[in-house]
Amino acid sequence: MTVDVYRLHAQVTAWLQASRIHVQDAMRQPLDVATKSNRNDLVTNVDQQNQIFLAEQIQTAYPNAHIEGEEGTADKINRLDGLVFFVDPIDGTMNFVKQRAHFAIMIGVYEDGQPVYGAIMDVMQNAIVAGGPELPARVNDVLLPALPDLALADGLIGVNGPMHAHNRLHIADIALASSGARMSGSAGMEFMEIAQNRQLGYISFLKPWDVAAGMAIVSGQGVVVTRPDGGPIDLLNAGLVVAATPKAHQEILTWMQTN
Numbered sequence: 001m002t003v004d005v006y007r008l009h010a011q012v013t014a015w016l017q018a019s020r021i022h023v024q025d026a027m028r029q030p031l032d033v034a035t036k037s038n039r040n041d042l043v044t045n046v047d048q049q050n051q052i053f054l055a056e057q058i059q060t061a062y063p064n065a066h067i068e069g070e071e072g073t074a075d076k077i078n079r080l081d082g083l084v085f086f087v088d089p090i091d092g093t094m095n096f097v098k099q100r101a102h103f104a105i106m107i108g109v110y111e112d113g114q115p116v117y118g119a120i121m122d123v124m125q126n127a128i129v130a131g132g133p134e135l136p137a138r139v140n141d142v143l144l145p146a147l148p149d150l151a152l153a154d155g156l157i158g159v160n161g162p163m164h165a166h167n168r169l170h171i172a173d174i175a176l177a178s179s180g181a182r183m184s185g186s187a188g189m190e191f192m193e194i195a196q197n198r199q200l201g202y203i204s205f206l207k208p209w210d211v212a213a214g215m216a217i218v219s220g221q222g223v224v225v226t227r228p229d230g231g232p233i234d235l236l237n238a239g240l241v242v243a244a245t246p247k248a249h250q251e252i253l254t255w256m257q258t259n
């Protein structure tokens with residue numbers, strides 16, 4: 001790894017704090033809300049402004065890095081060589097618009113396709129969960145305890161709402177076999193819950209910027225993050241993601257593959 005991960009963490013923490021101030025200032029004004037692919041796929045002026053702000057910080061500090069952000073200030077990447085920053089400037093835009101809470105800002109950093117670092121900020125709680133393979137997971141720089149390897153019956157699981165409703169890949173059955181299903185509307189907040197031992201996993205259909213930060217953090221804590229067939233997540237496309245404690249992950253894949 002060529003990156004000093006502690007220096008990176010200090011830089012990203014400062015950027016996220018500056019973003020939080022900008023976002024909370026902007027929330028005092030009327031939001032400019034537009035739809036993208038459908039009526040539930042929203043983007044606001046705040047998503048776009050924060051994408052630009054974070055991309056500028058990254059480009060200044062890491063001029064050779066590539067940036068893959070949801071609201072696209074750079075060309076879509078087609079290779080994972082070198083240093084790549086995945087940016088989701090507002091994760092949970094529907095929550096942001098409807099609830100003015102329960103949304104996150106996420107930055108995931110990978111080098112040659114391998115995780116280096118992830119940071120997720122719950123803006124309204126002013127909480128940052130960060131970590132990676134060489135940075136022990138932490139919330140606001142308080143180290144998090146090691147995660148227990150919970151079986152599916154012993155913990156809550158975050159699920160994608162439409163997939164649960166249609167029992168796609170047995171997700172409703174898997175949820176019934178757990179302590180209960182949760183749907184937060186923000187992939188970032190789901191990964192924050194996993195990192196803090198509040199739920200044992202998360203199953204969803206995600207884009208690269210939805211999964212990059214969370215996967216870097218929780219895989220460093222021993223959580224297994226794969227596709228439903230057990231293969232590695234493709235960070236150029238992403239897709240279906242199963243993240244869970246090793247025991248529960250095995251149970252989930254068995255449900256998905258054999259039932």
Ligand code: IPD
Nearest residue numbers: 090091092093094185186187205
């Ligand atoms: C969305 C949220 C949501 C997940 C969607 C994502 P966005 O991100 O993370 O929880 O179910 O797949 O697209 O669009 O609000 O950044």
Ligand code: CA
Nearest residue numbers: 041042070093
């Ligand atoms: Ca979006």
Ligand code: CA
Nearest residue numbers: 088091092210
């Ligand atoms: Ca997102």
Ligand code: CA
Nearest residue numbers: 070088090091
């Ligand atoms: Ca987003």
